Amino acid sequence: MRVKFSKMHGLGNDFVMLDGISQKIKLTPEKIRRLADRCLGVGCDQVLLVESPRTPEADFRYRIFNADGSEVENCGNGARCFARFVRERRLTGKKRLRVETAAGILLLKVLDSDRVSVDLGAPVLEPEQIPFSADRRADSYPLEINHETFTIGAVSMGNPHAVLLVEDVTEAPVDRLGPLLECHPRFPQKVNVGFLQIDSRDEAQLRVFERGVGETRACGTGACAAMVYAHLRGLVNDEVRIQLPGGALTIHWSGPGQPVTMSGPTTTVFHGQIIL
Numbered sequence: 001m002r003v004k005f006s007k008m009h010g011l012g013n014d015f016v017m018l019d020g021i022s023q024k025i026k027l028t029p030e031k032i033r034r035l036a037d038r039c040l041g042v043g044c045d046q047v048l049l050v051e052s053p054r055t056p057e058a059d060f061r062y063r064i065f066n067a068d069g070s071e072v073e074n075c076g077n078g079a080r081c082f083a084r085f086v087r088e089r090r091l092t093g094k095k096r097l098r099v100e101t102a103a104g105i106l107l108l109k110v111l112d113s114d115r116v117s118v119d120l121g122a123p124v125l126e127p128e129q130i131p132f133s134a135d136r137r138a139d140s141y142p143l144e145i146n147h148e149t150f151t152i153g154a155v156s157m158g159n160p161h162a163v164l165l166v167e168d169v170t171e172a173p174v175d176r177l178g179p180l181l182e183c184h185p186r187f188p189q190k191v192n193v194g195f196l197q198i199d200s201r202d203e204a205q206l207r208v209f210e211r212g213v214g215e216t217r218a219c220g221t222g223a224c225a226a227m228v229y230a231h232l233r234g235l236v237n238d239e240v241r242i243q244l245p246g247g248a249l250t251i252h253w254s255g256p257g258q259p260v261t262m263s264g265p266t267t268t269v270f271h272g273q274i275i276l
């Protein structure tokens with residue numbers, strides 16, 4: 001099967017974008033792993049597949065696959081690239097889009113200069129819905145890893161996130177703790193792990209070890225989860241500029257029950273074809 005794709009990225013979090021409306025595409029975990037492989041395929045953190053919606057309220061459905069082949073619920077940087085992709089591929093001319101994901105409907109607004117803003121809805125904080133094993137909901141939780149206790153925040157932005165506060169993000173033990181936390185038994189569906197340094201009430205820095213990928217240059221839902229945790233702890237204002245290794249995102253959240261919005265850039269790198 002010969003498939004057309006676009007290679008895109010949001011702050012260096014990179015994607016192979018597939019139009020599953022104009023072409024018939026049958027993906028398997030093995031094909032996804034090959035597409036994502038940086039030596040044997042195109043190379044990316046996530047493969048994103050655009051399909052027709054299953055509900056009349058949405059313009060499109062988009063499905064998200066991590067580089068390890070697993071299908072996941074949400075991807076913030078991917079949502080921004082999706083909005084640009086469907087317009088570039090002339091699948092729509094709309095600047096406001098409603099897109100169906102496994103996590104529900106996202107509202108996207110195409111702004112000027114290739115920027116897109118995403119309304120990801122309200123964060124989920126109830127442990128069993130994250131899912132995270134805890135007796136009751138709390139702003140932070142003690143978590144034991146190899147006989148050491150860490151304090152974490154647990155938030156779902158449609159997909160699960162753990163957030164740890166660190167003094168210095170450049171020195172954060174991302175490579176050591178990331179894989180241990182990703183597969184921690186208290187997160188039965190595994191978890192994305194964010195290491196957050198607060199610089200002021202309006203600025204922070206973040207590195208994310210992504211479930212099913214490893215450390216990426218940026219994680220949109222990770223930045224939203226980090227904002228939610230910092231806000232719950234009373235450390236930041238309602239709007240924060242979060243600096244990730246690949247660049248900055250602006251995140252807005254005014255508190256529990258309110259939607260989180262994220263805005264940031266999108267880049268198209270090249271278009272190609274591959275035999276899958």
Ligand SMILES: N[C@@H](CCC[C@H](N)C(=O)O)C(=O)O
Pocket residue numbers: 013045046066072073074075076077078159160192210211212213216218219220221222
């Ligand atoms: N890069 C993403 C998140 C992609 C999915 C994540 N790895 C998961 O397994 O939930 C983003 O920008 O949000």
